[in-house]
Amino acid sequence: MGGGAEASGDGSVAVEGDIRQSNVYANSIIHNHPPAAAPAYSPRHQLPSDLPDFTGRETEVKNLIDALDRNDGGAAAVSAIRGMGGIGKTTLAVHAARRLLHRYPDAQILVNLQGHSEAPSLTPVEAMAHVVRAFHPELKAEDDPQRMEAIYRSVLAGQRALIILDNAADTAQVESLVPPPPCGLIVTARESIPLHGAVPLKLGLLPRGESVALLRSAARPARATEEEWDRIAALCDDLPLALRVAGSFLAHAEDCSAADYIADLTDARNRLDHLTVSGTRGDVGTVLAHSARRLAEGDPALAALWQCLSVFPADFDRPAAAAVWEINEEKDAVESLRALLERALLLYDGDTKRYRLHDLMRPLARNVFEGVFNKDPTPGSSQRIEQKRNNFILYYMDSLDIANRKILEGRRQALTSINFYLEENTNISNVRIFIEENRNIYNISQNSDKKLILEMLLLKFNLSYLNRCMIIYTIAHIADSYEYWRSKGEHLLYNWSVLTELGSRKNSVDYYEDALIVARKIGDRRIEGLSLSNLGKSYAAMDEMQQAVDYHRQALTIAREAEDRHAEGINLISLSNIYFSMNENQSVIETISQLLDIARETGDRAMEGSILSTLGLVYARLKNMHQAISHHEQALFIARERKNYHEEYILLGTLGVSYKILGNIKKAIRRLEQALALPEATDSPQSNHYKTILKTLKKNAPRI
Incomplete structure (x- = not known):
């Protein structure tokens, strides 16, 4: 041929x-x-x-x-x-x-x-x-x-x-x-x-690397970043036909960039509409729909069960499927799951023993009886899906309760809990989002106890972040495998702002102190440094400045040992802020001078300008106006270089006042005039103050 x-x-x-x-x-x-x-x-x-x-x-x-x-x-x-x-x-x-x-x-x-x-x-x-x-x-x-x-x-x-x-x-x-x-x-x-x-x-789905390679080949000569190629492959869920169709579209759509196409594909409800090429046989949705229609026509009861699984946003295990289907025994759900698997309507991971709907099949499952309504064994798909979503919510709510109770029951039970959190994170998050979005209209049943439980669910899922931390710290004390904890290291520390938002600052200190104990026990200096730095921030937020300084200095030592300039800079910034609030001006100067070296070494001009400006303020506080002016003039040069007009306005005004204090009226007038000439002066509350100073200086200038 x-x-x-x-x-x-x-x-x-x-x-x-x-x-x-x-x-x-x-x-x-x-x-x-x-x-x-x-x-x-x-x-x-x-x-x-x-x-x-x-x-x-x-x-x-x-x-x-x-x-x-x-x-x-x-x-x-x-x-x-x-x-x-x-x-x-x-x-x-x-x-x-x-x-x-x-x-x-x-x-x-x-x-x-x-x-x-x-x-x-x-x-x-x-x-x-x-x-x-x-x-x-x-x-x-x-x-x-x-x-x-x-x-x-x-x-x-x-x-x-x-x-x-x-x-x-x-x-x-x-x-x-x-x-x-x-x-x-x-x-x-x-x-x-x-x-x-x-x-x-x-045949299974392509590994992500092969998906991206296929997509890029099909999309020539279209261009995209590595992140965009990966995102499109993910939205196609690594299905070869979808990847080829997406690539063909990008190759021929002159007015659609990769970013535009990603935006089109992001809405799962309409994704299949954007995965088509000329002719219905090149329509990904049409190709996949053949399986759905054959199922609905040949086995409507199984089709209804498949439809119910569309409530899962991610992968799931047999107990979860049984709960959604309202089947008491897990083993009784296996036959239907296996039948769907045999028809290639489900995907299965043998390592995790979890099932999932392909992302592009989920909307087809939800609408499996569309066009063949007479085949629906219990007509009313919307009501069926709503009821199964209720089952989905209750299952994960109950499972979360069980996981929380198992935390302190010993190592094996605690490991079960942590695995539950890690495996089911997407499903749990989806439950939380759904309830928040439907809080005023969602009604699970007429049972008042269940209504009360749903009201509590919002609080429980908000706290799940803290509960997860508690699980990890508990396991850390009883775990004896360094490699296990090395692999879980990223989960030891949660962002400080999240912890302090969800709980008190004192609680965040307790969590970080536990993390510090774990880090030292397993000899992980990186986690130890992060724990010390977060402890310093927590104590500073509680106005316990001396303890904050002690923790940041320890974290600074570890950062320098590792030659981690980023971590070193973060701790130096925190220390300089603490010293500034304590009026320890000399310590501020010493700390910021070290930070200035890092900024110049890394070529970070924005950071360098900010540091010079801060040093100028510290010297002004010490009445050392020559040093204050010197540092502010250097900062002004960088602000103009970067076309940062807001910073330029502030520095010009500050310099005008400094030159006035020093008695250099000519330079004071010049800097104030330059400040007031900038557009930023129009809405600045300082402008009137600068105008008054300038008027006084000009009035008295001939006599000086």
């Missing part, structure tokens, strides 16, 4: 040649400009062109080739690829088939079984006829399945042919199509296809 590439399976995308000179379409033929000359057509060799930018999947490609690149051994080599729509099953099958031409040189035949498409699915007889005609175009199809199967097997007998049955609906559609040896067979399907002797291969 010259000059183009054919994508036959729903969710596949074909691209050929230089992507910058091509269009990208799903399930279509794409021609370059100008098209290449087509070679002689042979009905036995039907493989589409391989994608020039095929990305990743090294392990899957190897497993697929290993399954098919072998002697017959008395049976055909069979592999069944399954995965959700748009995951790249057809693309992988074609890519591997291209590498198996030496094993199957007689024929490579691709049959689109249309299992998930607008067109009716092919019957086994129709699929067999497609294969047979590749060898005998004149042969008429038989209506009798047994006679057609006999012809099918007779034609393929002794042939080294590779058959790709793409987009299969179910096992019944393909089980009679398994060819005789030495043929090979690849079946692609969204659902599991358990064929005898077949090597199963399940």
